[in-house]
Amino acid sequence: MANRITKYGCIAIGLSALVSFLQPAVGDDNVEEIIVTPLSRSSSPLNKVPSNVQSLSNASLQTAGARDLSDALFKNLGSVGLSLAQGNTFQADLTYRGFSASPLLGSAVGLSLYMDGVRMNEGFGDTLNWDLIPEYALESVDLLPGSNPVFGLNTLGGAIAMRTKTGFSFEGAQAEISGGNFDRREAILEFGGNEGEFGWYMSGSGLNDDGWRDRSPSHLRQFFGTASWQDAGTEAHLSYGFNDNSLTGGGLAPESLLTADREAVHTFPDITDNTSHFVNGRASGRVSSELDWSANLYFRHYARGTLNGDAELSCVDDLDDEIEIHAGLCMGAAGPFGGIGTLAREVEGEERTTATMSNSAGGSLQFDHQRRFGHRDNRFSLGAAYDQSLNRYAQSEAEAALIPMGFSRGVEGTGPVSTEVQVATRQQAIGVYFTDTMDVTDWAALTFSGRYNVVRTKIRDRTGAPDNQDLNGTHSFDRFSPAVGLAATPVDEVTVFGSYSESFRVPTAAELTCADPDDPCNLPNAFVADPPLDPVVGKTWEAGLRGRVGGRLQDWTNLRWSFAAYRTNLDDDILFVSAETGGAGFFQNVSKTRRQGLELSLNGQSGPVAWHLGYGFVDATFRSRETLASVVDPNGIQVQPGDQLPAVPRHNLKAGVDWAVTPQWTVGLGAIVTSSQHLRGDEGNDQARLGGYAIFNGTTSVRLSSNIEIWGRVDNLLDRDHETVGARNFNVFATPEIEEQRFVAPGRPRGAWMGLRVRLETGLGFSG
Numbered sequence: 164m165a166n167r168i169t170k171y172g173c174i175a176i177g178l179s180a181l182v183s184f185l186q187p188a189v190g191d192d193n194v195e196e197i198i199v200t201p202l203s204r205s206s207s208p209l210n211k212v213p214s215n216v217q218s219l220s221n222a223s224l225q226t227a228g229a230r231d232l233s234d235a236l237f238k239n240l241g242s243v244g245l246s247l248a249q250g251n252t253f254q255a256d257l258t259y260r261g262f263s264a265s266p267l268l269g270s271a272v273g274l275s276l277y278m279d280g281v282r283m284n285e286g287f288g289d290t291l292n293w294d295l296i297p298e299y300a301l302e303s304v305d306l307l308p309g310s311n312p313v314f315g316l317n318t319l320g321g322a323i324a325m326r327t328k329t330g331f332s333f334e335g336a337q338a339e340i341s342g343g344n345f346d347r348r349e350a351i352l353e354f355g356g357n358e359g360e361f362g363w364y365m366s367g368s369g370l371n372d373d374g375w376r377d378r379s380p381s382h383l384r385q386f387f388g389t390a391s392w393q394d395a396g397t398e399a400h401l402s403y404g405f406n407d408n409s410l411t412g413g414g415l416a417p418e419s420l421l422t423a424d425r426e427a428v429h430t431f432p433d434i435t436d437n438t439s440h441f442v443n444g445r446a447s448g449r450v451s452s453e454l455d456w457s458a459n460l461y462f463r464h465y466a467r468g469t470l471n472g473d474a475e476l477s478c479v480d481d482l483d484d485e486i487e488i489h490a491g492l493c494m495g496a497a498g499p500f501g502g503i504g505t506l507a508r509e510v511e512g513e514e515r516t517t518a519t520m521s522n523s524a525g526g527s528l529q530f531d532h533q534r535r536f537g538h539r540d541n542r543f544s545l546g547a548a549y550d551q552s553l554n555r556y557a558q559s560e561a562e563a564a565l566i567p568m569g570f571s572r573g574v575e576g577t578g579p580v581s582t583e584v585q586v587a588t589r590q591q592a593i594g595v596y597f598t599d600t601m602d603v604t605d606w607a608a609l610t611f612s613g614r615y616n617v618v619r620t621k622i623r624d625r626t627g628a629p630d631n632q633d634l635n636g637t638h639s640f641d642r643f644s645p646a647v648g649l650a651a652t653p654v655d656e657v658t659v660f661g662s663y664s665e666s667f668r669v670p671t672a673a674e675l676t677c678a679d680p681d682d683p684c685n686l687p688n689a690f691v692a693d694p695p696l697d698p699v700v701g702k703t704w705e706a707g708l709r710g711r712v713g714g715r716l717q718d719w720t721n722l723r724w725s726f727a728a729y730r731t732n733l734d735d736d737i738l739f740v741s742a743e744t745g746g747a748g749f750f751q752n753v754s755k756t757r758r759q760g761l762e763l764s765l766n767g768q769s770g771p772v773a774w775h776l777g778y779g780f781v782d783a784t785f786r787s788r789e790t791l792a793s794v795v796d797p798n799g800i801q802v803q804p805g806d807q808l809p810a811v812p813r814h815n816l817k818a819g820v821d822w823a824v825t826p827q828w829t830v831g832l833g834a835i836v837t838s839s840q841h842l843r844g845d846e847g848n849d850q851a852r853l854g855g856y857a858i859f860n861g862t863t864s865v866r867l868s869s870n871i872e873i874w875g876r877v878d879n880l881l882d883r884d885h886e887t888v889g890a891r892n893f894n895v896f897a898t899p900e901i902e903e904q905r906f907v908a909p910g911r912p913r914g915a916w917m918g919l920r921v922r923l924e925t926g927l928g929f930s931g
Contacts, residue, residue: 198305198324199598200313202280202529204447204457205544211600211608213648213662214311215707215727215762219304221328230349230370232304232325233257233264233293237835238860240306241777241817242762244837246810246888248908250376250413250428253294253383254435256888260308260729261758261783261811262320264291266435268673271738273319273701279327279402280459281443282315286523286552286590288673289317294408295439295465297387299351300366302326302333310666310701310731312614312644313596315548317668319701320731320758329391329400330355330362334924341874341918346373349918362391375911376413377426377571383408397448404441409434415906417894420570425884425909427570429896430472430512440464453534460526467519472512472574474565476895479509510895512563514576517556525550539602550592554672555625558584572896585625588672592618607651610662617641618669640669640698657710664703670696674737674750697735697752705729707762722767730759732786754787756808771823779815783808791846795891795903800847807841807848810888812855814838821862831862837887842905844891853907856885872920882913 196206197216209216217240224235233255237245244258249267256265262273268288276283276291284291305324307314314322333355342348348371355364365388372381389402412435413428420427440463447457529546562578598612620638648662674696707727736756759782766775789802807813819833839852859881864874886907894904 198307198326199600200529200544200546200596201277201282201315201324201548202445202447202457202459202527202546203277203324203326204455205529205531207542207600209709210652210658211602211610211650213608213610213650213660214308214705215660215709215725215729216308217306217725217764219306221302224298224301224304230298231255231293232296232298232301232323235298236304236306236323238817238833239775239777240779241764241815242760242779242781243306244779244781244812244815246908247910248415248888249410249433250379250908251374251381251410252372252911253381253408253410254412255293256810257291257293258781258811259306260320260731260760260779261781261808262731264323266290266292266294271736272317273668274321274323275314275316275318276323276325277314278325279400279443280445280457280527281441281461281463282525282550284317285465286521286550287519287554287556287588287671289668289671292437292439292465294383294410294437295404295406295441296325297327297366297368297385297404299353299368300327300364300387302328308727308729309662309703309705310644310646310664311612312646312664312666313598313612314666315594315596315614316592316616316618316666318666319668319699319733327387327389327402328353328355328364328366329389330357330364331391331393333364335922337920337922339918339920341916343876343916344914345375347371347914347916357391360392360394362389362393364389364391374411374413375426375914376909377424377428377569378431379411379413379428381408381410397446399446400444402441402443402445404439406437406439408437410437411435415888415890415892415908417892417897417904417906419894419897419904421907421909424570425912429906430474430565430572430574432470432472432574434470436468438466450530453532455531455533456529457531458526458528461524463521463523465519465521465523467517469515469517471515471517472563473515474572474574474895475511475513476893476901477509477511479507508893508895508901510565510901512565512574513560514563514574515558515560517558519554519556521552521554523550523552536601539604540608541599541601543597543599545597546595548592548594548596550590552588552590554588554590556584556586556588557582557625582626586672587623587625589621590618590672592616604651606653607649610648610650611646612664613643613645614666615641615643616667620669620672620675622672622675636675638670638675640667642667642698642700656712657708659708661706662704664705665701667698667700668737669698670737670750696737696750699736700734701731702734703729703731712767723765725762725764727762728760729762730757732757738791751791753785753789756784757786758783758808773821775817775819777815777817781811781813781815783811785846789846793891794844795893800844802846806846809841809843809845812838812840814855827866829864833860833862834858835860840888842889842891850891850905853886853889853905856883856910858883858885858910870922870924872922873917874920875915875917877913877915879911879913884912885910 195209197212199207236243246256254266263270264274272289303326308321311318337353339351351368353366367386370383384407386405389400391400412433416429443461445459527548532543559580559582561576561580563574563576566573594616596614600608600610602608618640623635644665646664650660652658709725712722733756736753739750761780763778785802785806786804791800793800816836821831823829836857838855858879861877861880866872887910889907892906
């Protein structure tokens, strides 16, 4: 099927690209435009996009009561889930249609993120650091679902495309200060404007937050600015971003510990320091009345340092100190592996530090052609992209003492520090892509697209140790991925759409060097020479409807709705499976997995009341028989087709109402409902699920004048105890003896914040 789609898709693209040069096309400036390629200049009218794309404007981001992009997507979109495995707001695991976007190595990342045409997935592990995205500087965000090949590697479940503000889209100055629970204090400043052909935008923020768990403070320092030039046909922008952030997480904790103290952590510290510099030059112009070009060049420097305290459980033979056996296999005298004495579980502390440095650079060039074929519009885009990431990684560890501090336990290094890993990696990716949208009738548009990717990953050991030389290797991958879709509007303001798309993701350097069941890695703390992993291939079918009602019903204004059904099948999915209590595990291919489900959204306004409703159903399952390693089960986990993937709630519901009590005063109430989910480490679905939860959030704003606003926000209004994700593990501090327990991530308790926002719209130009 895929070969036939590729063959006929390429033929259709060639014909439509040829005939598109016949005569000029006419666009509709009144239709909402959606980003359809990584370079954000290329867009398509919403009614011609053959998938259930969802968008957030800057106004939506500002009124969502969210501090970062992941939280804004979670609160606004029904099909988006969020878990706080790290116990830190800025290190959230986001899921969309059962696919993950996470800052933590070991997550099966399946979403790609672009900002002004630059891919923001980190080169070392394809992770996403939400704290490096200046949410306040975003002009718009488009969430494009499916295995969209145009957006390149890792777009298995969808792509997030962001545009930032410039001096031509943001004129004036805005300052905001806020504070509240958990000793959070934040200041944001924005300044933008233009004079003739020149524009400027600068923004910065500072935040201190003590967190809601023991010893979990965070400090963020962000800057983002853009210098712009544009005339009637050409524009150029040079952007610079800087981040210096320190994030402390609490991690998962045993349920018994949280029963005694909801703020306690199992072990600490768990500190991540992120520093980044980002330079992006982008330009676009017009070759002729029908042909446009756009390009970008970028450089990103990213440095990450971590300090982690862990409690590790091992099985030791009391008559032979050299025998250490996996804790889950500790079965008394002699044990299953023939120890000569009595086997006993033993707990010790480990203090680990890591240092990661990544330098990424690349660029893209794209041509967009728009003409008419007969009496039909045709839009054709052809582009090429090159991305390179140079990474260096080092890990050290030391034996440590476990020190009780209240209900929590600190880990303090006592032994000599040993450097376990030093590795250098280089990834190069070349992609050539196209997309063509051709009007086949006045009310239907057919879209073909595809991308050919070539990826080369080189890994080199830097310790010089003879035992580590097998780590050295070069891995190459390539694939062409096609897509085809149809969007039709047979009735005014009602669109029917359907599509088929393919994409793939290659194993990252972190995955390629941590894939040996006999030598698990303390992610991201150890790498060894391992068997190769196969790339993941995603294939998505999607169909749905969307529409709006404007002015037809006297009591309703701009009622919008959408419905979509989808199915994504993955071949050779890559999962990280835990094998030891301290987090050690390895990556492995799983033959087949599937994510399928439904999405529904409604929003509108009646008089002074605006409302929104979003619902997402996700059925994420294994489709092949597998045996997965386990922390607690010596025989591994037996997975059968139809077993649910862990950490993916099947139901997500978001609803909200905003009421303009007076023209100056607005109050809002939002609800988030998430269903139960299976624990990580329970891929066989043999344990009780982690319970679902429902929380309510409140917002209010008062405009004292056209330029001054006071706002307030309360999250988890009813202060409900809830957990966002869970895992099976041994509680090494349980009494009277070590035992398996459920480890869970407690959700944030009730928190309230207030802020003052001042906006100056005019008077900022420099004309004489």
